[in-house]
Amino acid sequence: MNPQTPLTLIQRSRSVEAQLAGHATSDGAGVRLTRLLTQKLQRRLDPFLLLDAFGSDDPDDYIAGFPDHPHRGFETITYMLEGRMRHRDSAGHEGVLATGGVQWMTAGRGVIHSEIPEQEAGRMEGFQLWLNLPAADKLCAPWYKDFPAAELPRYRTQSGVAVTVIAGASQGLAGAVTRPATQPLYLDIDLPAGGAFEQPLAAHNAFVVVYRGAVEIAGEDVSALQLAILANDPAADGVRLVAREASRALLVAGQPLHEPIVQQGPFVMNDEQGIHQAIKDYRNGRLA
Incomplete structure (x- = not known):
C-alpha cells in the first residue's frame, strides 16, 4: 500500500517528558534482556504493564528460553x-x-505456556x-494468534518511511x-536518514523506543534503547519523528483504563483478592 501522504498530518508534536534507560535483567530460564517499562511506570503508561527488549x-543468552509458566489478567x-x-x-x-512476525496472546482467565x-x-x-x-475482561477465554511477517499490514510514505502496523491504525491502514477497551497503537517505523514521520494521537498515553539509530522528537534527541515517554500535552495532536540517520523505532500508545493495578509476578488483577485467587487456581491446576 502506498498512500498519498500529506506533508503535514499534525499541527503540533508532543514533546518528550522523560527518557529512561532500561536495566539489564534475566527471566525465564536465564534469558538475558533489557527491561524498559517496569512496574513503577504502570500508572503513568496505563494500559501498558511491561516492555522487555x-x-x-x-546462544547462552537465550537458548534456555521460557519453560512452562502461568499468566492471568493481561x-x-x-x-x-x-x-x-x-x-x-x-x-x-x-x-x-x-523473523519479522508477531505473536499476540490473551491470557485472560489463565494459561500456562512456554516459549522455547x-x-x-x-x-x-x-x-x-x-x-x-x-476488569470486565480479565477472566475471558484465552486467545492466541501468530502473525507471520508477510501478513502484517505495511505501507510506505512518499518520503520513504516504511511503517508496520501491528495494532491500531495509521494513515487509514x-x-x-x-482492541476497543485499550485502543492500542503499535507501529514499527523504519526511517531513512533525514526522513520524518507524523502520527496523530488521541489523548492516550504514549512512548517511543528507538532500536536503530537516533531520532529527534520536538527538538530532543532520542537514542537507542531509551524509553521516551511522550508528554500528555492537550495542545499537541500527535508526534513527529525526524531521523538524524537511518533509524528504526517503535511507537506505542493506548487508552488508559484508570483501574487499580495489582501485579504479582505473572498475574495482573485489580485487587489482592484477585491475585490470591489466581495463585490458588494455579496451584490447584485450574488455569486453562
Missing part, C-alpha cells in the same frame, strides 16, 4: 525482529514465531509488551489487531 548473538505481544521461538500453551495453541527457541545459533532479537485487560 532482547537481543543477542550468543495480554502479551511479542515482536520477533530476528530468530525463531516455539509457543505451546495449556489451551491447546502452538505455533512458531519467526528453535535455533541453536545466530541472533535472537525482539520485544515483548504486556497490555492490561479491563488497520493493524493486525484492534
